[in-house]
Every structure is written in C-alpha cells, then in structure tokens.
Amino acid sequence: MAQIGIRGVRKSYGKTQVVHGVDVDIVDGEFVVILGPSGCGKSTLLRMIAGLEEITAGEISIDGEVVNELEPRERGCAMVFQNYALYPHMTVAQNIGYSLKVAGVPRATRDQRVLETARTIGLVDFLDRKPGQLSGGQRQRVAMGRAMIREPRVFLFDEPLSNLDAKLRVQMRLEIRRLHQRLRATSVFVTHDQVEAMTLADRLIVMNEGHIDQIGTPSEVYGLPASRYVGGFIGSPPMNFLDVTVGGDGGHVVVGDGQHLSIDPAIGAGLVGQTVEVGIRPEHVTVGHRAGGSTLTAAFDFMEDLGAGRLFHGRLGGADFIVHSPEHRPPAFGEEIPLHIPRDAVHLFDPQTGKRVAAQPVVQAAAA
Amino acid sequence: MIERTPILNVATHVIMFSGLLLLLVPVWFAFVASTHTMQAVNAIPPEFLPGDQFFTNIEAAWTRADFATKFVNSMIVAVGVVVGKVAIAAITAFSIVFFNYRLRQLAFWMVFITLMLPLEVRIVPTFAVAANALSPFQVLMNLFGITALVEAVSGVRVELNWNLLNSYTGLILPLVATATGTFLYRQFFLTIPDELVEAAKMDGAGPIRFLRDTLIPLSKTNMAALATIMFVFAWNQYLWPLLVITDTANFGVVVVELGRLIPDMTTTGGGIPEWHTAMAATLIVMVPPLLVVVLMQRWFVRGLINTDK
Structure with missing residues (x-):
C-alpha cells in the first residue's frame, strides 16, 4: 500500500x-x-x-x-x-x-x-x-x-x-x-x-x-x-459539437441556422457576441416538446437500432448531430424532428483553447 | 489445395531419387572398398558388393593411424570448439542485443565482418599469433616505448611469449573466434519480446539472472543447432591442425591422420595403393559427426513440435 x-x-x-x-x-x-x-x-x-x-x-x-x-x-x-x-x-x-x-x-x-x-x-x-x-x-x-x-x-x-x-x-x-x-x-x-x-x-x-x-x-x-x-472522448456515442454565437443577454446561443438554444445566463453573460462551441450529449436530448430548456428542430436521415435504444443521425445548424432516444419510429429521409435540450445539458467550450467555459472554474479533483 | 499432377509427381520423385543416388553411391563404394582385401579392391572390374574383410580392415586402420589417441584429441578439440563457440556467441549476442551502449552497432559489425575472413584467409597471421599469442602486445609495448623504459629502469628486457603451437588451446581458440554463432544468437535474441525483458526486471532479475533463467533455456534448440554445426565443422578441420601440430603422436587429430592414410605417391612409393584401409578409416572418422547430427536432429524436431512460444 x-x-x-x-x-x-x-x-x-x-x-x-x-x-x-x-x-x-x-x-x-x-x-x-x-x-x-x-x-x-x-x-x-x-x-x-x-x-x-x-x-x-x-x-x-x-x-x-x-x-x-x-x-x-x-x-x-x-x-x-x-x-x-x-x-x-x-x-x-x-x-x-x-x-x-x-x-x-x-x-x-x-x-x-x-x-x-x-x-x-x-x-x-x-x-x-x-x-x-x-x-x-x-x-x-x-x-x-x-x-x-x-x-x-x-x-x-x-x-x-x-x-x-x-x-x-x-x-x-x-x-x-x-x-x-x-x-x-x-x-x-x-x-x-x-x-x-x-x-x-x-x-x-x-x-x-x-x-x-x-x-x-x-x-x-x-x-x-x-x-x-474530454467531452468527445468520454461517452458513446460521442458528444455533439456545434459552433455557436452567444446571443443578446447571454441567456442563449445562436446555432448556425438561426435557432436559439438557451444556456446558463451566469456563464453566457460575459461572452455576449463571442463565438463558442457547445457540446451536447446524445443521451441528454429527448425527442418532442417539453417544458423548460429549449426546443430545436433538426433534420434526420436514418436510425440505428441498438436494441436498448436507438441512435438518430441527422444535422443541426450545419453540423452532424446524433440523438440517443428510446423513440421507435424511424425518421423519413430529411424529416425535421423537434428536439428538447435541457439547459444543464449544454456544455460550453472555448473554441481556441478547447477548455470548458464556466461561471466558476471547474474544480479539478486533484488532491493537492 | 487439390493438385492432380501425376506427371509432375513422377518427375519430382525421379529427381529426388537420382539426387539421393548421387549422394549415396560414393559412400557405398567407400563401404564396399573397406570390406575387401587389397587385391580385390584394386582388381578391375571393381567389386560392387561387400566382401568379408570389414573387421580386419577396420582393425588395421585403427592401429595403423593410432586412432585411440587421435580420437580423444579430435573429441577434445570438437567439444572445446562447441563449448567455446556457444558460450562466446551467447554472451556477445546478449551484449549486442540487450544493452545500450555507445559503438554497439560498430561492435556488432566488427564481429560480423569476421564472417568474411575465415581461418583459411588469415592463416598466416593467425599462425604467427599462435606461435606467440602475446606478440601483438609486445609490438604495442615496443611501439609506445614501454619495453625500452622497463629495460632502462630494471635492466630486464621484456620478451612476452606464449606459444600455442602443439597444444589443445592452439587447436581450439582460432576456430572459436568467428561470428557465425554470434549472428545466429543475435537473430534469436531479437525475437524475444521487450515485455519479457521488462517482466524479468520487474521480478527483480538482473541481467545475468535473465540470461541464465530465461534466455539460455529459451535458446536450447538454437544451441543444439549451433553445437551440431560447430561439432561437424571442428571435427572436419584439416588445414589448421596440419599447420599448428607438429607433434602428431600426441596432438594429431583424426582427419589429418586420415589424410596420411590416403594413398598417394608418398605413401605407396609406387606400390599398390591400400584403399581398403583408407576407406575403413574414412568410415570410422565419419561416425562421430554422423552420430551428433542424428542425435541432435531429434532435438530440432522436438524443438519444432513443442514450441515454447
């Protein structure tokens, strides 16, 4: 020992x-x-x-x-x-x-x-x-x-x-x-x-x-x-990444095709107008409308059936986007489906350094 | 793969058996010659079937050539060369493969180059060294003035002398110093995975321990191959023993002695050549290398079937 x-x-x-x-x-x-x-x-x-x-x-x-x-x-x-x-x-x-x-x-x-x-x-x-x-x-x-x-x-x-x-x-x-x-x-x-x-x-x-x-x-x-x-390496399928601009009051970001995605204003406030990268895990996205968070639509092409769940492959704001969902119905090619993305499922990263953007710095669990 | 090529099959077998015949016929004639009397051997047409004089001839050859002593000598030389060769090859290859030091590649190539310089090529300088194994040091000492210095101080003139002529050492050492074995061992050691070396390190085994406990047991089949080749090589040496041994009564080896039995103008003096004794002696001399090859071959096969890897 x-x-x-x-x-x-x-x-x-x-x-x-x-x-x-x-x-x-x-x-x-x-x-x-x-x-x-x-x-x-x-x-x-x-x-x-x-x-x-x-x-x-x-x-x-x-x-x-x-x-x-x-x-x-x-x-x-x-x-x-x-x-x-x-x-x-x-x-x-x-x-x-x-x-x-x-x-x-x-x-x-x-x-x-x-x-x-x-x-x-x-x-x-x-x-x-x-x-x-x-x-x-x-x-x-x-x-x-x-x-x-x-x-x-x-x-x-x-x-x-x-x-x-x-x-x-x-x-x-x-x-x-x-x-x-x-x-x-x-x-x-x-x-x-x-x-x-x-x-x-x-x-x-x-x-x-x-x-x-x-x-x-x-x-x-x-x-x-x-x-x-780390976001991309841990998790399967990997995190979805979108290049976005922080909008208006810092409470949302604007995706490539103009849709709004709400984020934590405490983080966004200092970044208004800047370009950041958001990461969203496929398993944190649900299909359909829900209260809270934001609802965006993405165009889907096909579905992979994993048995325990299904992977929907599509595009959102010009980037590839994967959703892991229990939904059964396969999408028609190019079908637009509404997606619900909770606010705490959205991770922000600095596009230059790749580091996480946070209100407070992430506590590194290194025992000093 | 299914192949139906009856003509090709027949052809290959014909080639194979004619090759076999080509190899065996001379041996057969040697055997036949060793079983007849002198008159029968020299008769024309020659005999094709063995006679009844085999043991008489063998006995005559054995005593005439003094094989009792010569066999012991040959055995000492062959075994000495095998042991020396295997030991030196294993250690040099061990050093070259598993240790990292400056000029390692140079050392390997220097050893490797000796392959291009067999004993026959460097026989004169080798003989000079054998006559006085310390002469290179003497030359160096003279060159750097050490001899003169010592003579000036003490009044004694240093004359280094270590004569290897007419000794087992002189017979064995020059045959040991070549690169064949080193190369064989190097190739084998290169196949040992790095992780095995590291596992031994983690287990606390130092280099010597690793050599003894892991490398040597793993290289058994290699050793058998090298030993076989070197035994036959050393046993069949003719030129070097002929040069270095003048005291043939005590240090002569069988192959040189066999050479003396082969009839030519000097031995027969124009008389009838005694092929029957010469051939009997040949058969005797052939036995040890043949035995070594046959026995070692079982080792090869065992090593090939029961691979440890």
Whole structure:
C-alpha cells in the first residue's frame, strides 16, 4: 500500500517531448485509471512509475521516497503487461513464483505462497502447465498472480485486457475490481477503453497529447468535462459539437441556422457576441416538446437500432448531430424532428483553447 | 489445395531419387572398398558388393593411424570448439542485443565482418599469433616505448611469449573466434519480446539472472543447432591442425591422420595403393559427426513440435 506523488514529470525521446509536465497525487489504496488514445503518453507515464523508462525531468515518489534513480525491483511495484509477458519455458507455478525465487525465498515458503496465490486466481489445477497450454484469460490470470505474489506496494496495469475477446474482457474487468476490493493495493491502470476506465476507476486521469486534461471520478469526468477533448472522448456515442454565437443577454446561443438554444445566463453573460462551441450529449436530448430548456428542430436521415435504444443521425445548424432516444419510429429521409435540450445539458467550450467555459472554474479533483 | 499432377509427381520423385543416388553411391563404394582385401579392391572390374574383410580392415586402420589417441584429441578439440563457440556467441549476442551502449552497432559489425575472413584467409597471421599469442602486445609495448623504459629502469628486457603451437588451446581458440554463432544468437535474441525483458526486471532479475533463467533455456534448440554445426565443422578441420601440430603422436587429430592414410605417391612409393584401409578409416572418422547430427536432429524436431512460444 502506498501513495504515489508525480510532480512535473516530463519525458523526451531526443528532441521529441511525449509527456509535458504531469502533476498528480495518487492516494493510498486508490484505483486510478489513466485514459487516453494511443500515443498520448499514458503508457510512458506508467512505465516511468515502474522504472522501465528514465524520467527526463520532474520527480516520482512512492510513499514519500523519491524513486527516480531506483531500479524497478527496488520500487515495490508489480506490473501486468498487455501481452502477459509470461516466461514461456516455465510452468505456471514457476512463473508465479519466479520473483520469490530471485529474491531467495526458501523453496517451502515459496511453494506455499504460490499455492495460495493460485487459489486466489483460481488456477490451482493448472500449476504444472506451461503458458502455451493456457487460454488467453488463464494467461492473464497467471500474469496477475505473478504480480500479486510479491505483495507489491503498487500494482501497475498496462492495458492488460486489450488482448482478450469482449466477453472475457468484461469478466476479467470484474475480477480485477474484486481483487482490488480485497487487497486494497494502490493500483494504476492504463487503458484506451473508456468503458473499462469508467467501470474500474476510483479516479480517472484523462490524458491527451502528453498533458493531463482532467482528473476526477468517472461521474465528474462525464458530467463536467474539463475540455472539448474530454467531452468527445468520454461517452458513446460521442458528444455533439456545434459552433455557436452567444446571443443578446447571454441567456442563449445562436446555432448556425438561426435557432436559439438557451444556456446558463451566469456563464453566457460575459461572452455576449463571442463565438463558442457547445457540446451536447446524445443521451441528454429527448425527442418532442417539453417544458423548460429549449426546443430545436433538426433534420434526420436514418436510425440505428441498438436494441436498448436507438441512435438518430441527422444535422443541426450545419453540423452532424446524433440523438440517443428510446423513440421507435424511424425518421423519413430529411424529416425535421423537434428536439428538447435541457439547459444543464449544454456544455460550453472555448473554441481556441478547447477548455470548458464556466461561471466558476471547474474544480479539478486533484488532491493537492 | 487439390493438385492432380501425376506427371509432375513422377518427375519430382525421379529427381529426388537420382539426387539421393548421387549422394549415396560414393559412400557405398567407400563401404564396399573397406570390406575387401587389397587385391580385390584394386582388381578391375571393381567389386560392387561387400566382401568379408570389414573387421580386419577396420582393425588395421585403427592401429595403423593410432586412432585411440587421435580420437580423444579430435573429441577434445570438437567439444572445446562447441563449448567455446556457444558460450562466446551467447554472451556477445546478449551484449549486442540487450544493452545500450555507445559503438554497439560498430561492435556488432566488427564481429560480423569476421564472417568474411575465415581461418583459411588469415592463416598466416593467425599462425604467427599462435606461435606467440602475446606478440601483438609486445609490438604495442615496443611501439609506445614501454619495453625500452622497463629495460632502462630494471635492466630486464621484456620478451612476452606464449606459444600455442602443439597444444589443445592452439587447436581450439582460432576456430572459436568467428561470428557465425554470434549472428545466429543475435537473430534469436531479437525475437524475444521487450515485455519479457521488462517482466524479468520487474521480478527483480538482473541481467545475468535473465540470461541464465530465461534466455539460455529459451535458446536450447538454437544451441543444439549451433553445437551440431560447430561439432561437424571442428571435427572436419584439416588445414589448421596440419599447420599448428607438429607433434602428431600426441596432438594429431583424426582427419589429418586420415589424410596420411590416403594413398598417394608418398605413401605407396609406387606400390599398390591400400584403399581398403583408407576407406575403413574414412568410415570410422565419419561416425562421430554422423552420430551428433542424428542425435541432435531429434532435438530440432522436438524443438519444432513443442514450441515454447
């Protein structure tokens, strides 16, 4: 169990900087998920915590001790890799017990602990098999057992589920969550899959091009995205974005085709006449007229049936617009349908910086 | 894929069997020759079927060439070359692939270039070095005036001398120092995924531990392949032992000794060539490499079927 402090951490390969100054504190026993598209520097950050990459600038500490110059084995971290990285020539038992063997733990103790770990991950019957004879999910469990047996201060997961098929992924996700509930070890999990991130995380770190865009609980990140990027990345289907101008008194914005969309006047007041970008989640829009908020019409072309709901694809104010609705009737091609958009479903973003425009700055949930 | 090409099938088989015949006929004649008396072997037309003198000839060849000693020598040289080669190849490739240091690529290419300089090409300088393995250092010391300095101070003239002629070391070392194995190992090590290296690091295994616990067990089939090739290579060496060993009674190897049995003007002195003993000796000399290949082949197959990956 440990807390991790990351201060001003940067990483460059030659002249290319891939991580541009990251500050975050991870609390003892917390499950933190770093989410971002490939190439955003999330794996690099994780590998810097593990000690597999040198830290170009800044400082990483575990339990208050700066670990920048420590070898991976001295940091007390265990890591689960994307393609498991099991030793192909060793049996499951040898794989799990290898770190203890290296550490010089006597045979009897080692066997005892391997057995305990195997019981936890449900692989007691497979201890004599080689990794080549196991299924993907079983290999993944061996990789987790190998990390667990060391009783590490920190668990690091580098996209461990991305090589599994969809069903197994859900199952392993739950197992990881259950494991964390029991062991309560500080965990850092890297993924590009938002569902995985939302379901596992106590706190989410959303990364974009080497920067942290937002840190917060899954509902904070979903409910109050700190930037246009976060809004578009979290949620499926993604947020709709419209370029608009703030109108009259700041209580509404004017969409491309002249329709009015009401917004919080407290935010709009200072922006009258300016161009902003609004983001509206497809699932917050309802079809038909309602009281409160605003009603706009959009032209729809077709519908996708997801079973649990339907996605209506159309255009609003010159931009593509998607509505997630339980409505059954497919639209005629180009049919104009009235949409109700509540005021608090409208997120405003600065078109230049992409940052959220708010009456008060969004409280970043970073524990200082 | 379904293929119905009976004519092509017949043709390929004809080619295959004629190739086989081409390879086996000389061996067959060697065997036949080793089973007849001197008169029968030299008779015209030649015999095509084996006679009854096989064991007599084998015994004659064995004693005449003093194979009892020579076999031990050859075995020491071949095993020495195999062990040295595998060890050096594994370590150099380990260094080149898994460590990041300046001039690493240069080091690799320097090693690689030795492939273009087999022993036969550099035989004269190699012999000079074998005659005194420390002579390069002597030259350097002379060049930088260290010899003169030491002589001026202590009055002793430094003469470094380490003679490798007529020794197992002299037979083995020059054959070990080539790049074949390094290259083979490098190619194999490059296929080891980075994550495996990192997993070992996370598990606390240092480089030597990683080499011992992971790389060497994983490269077993590689090692078997390299060992087989190098054993046959070292066993069949002729030119180098011929040069470096003058004390043939104690340090001679079988292949050189076999060469002495092959009849020519110097051995027969114009008499009747003794092909029957020469061929019997040939058969004896062929056995160890043949055995190694046959035994190791099972390893290859096992390695291929039960792939660890």
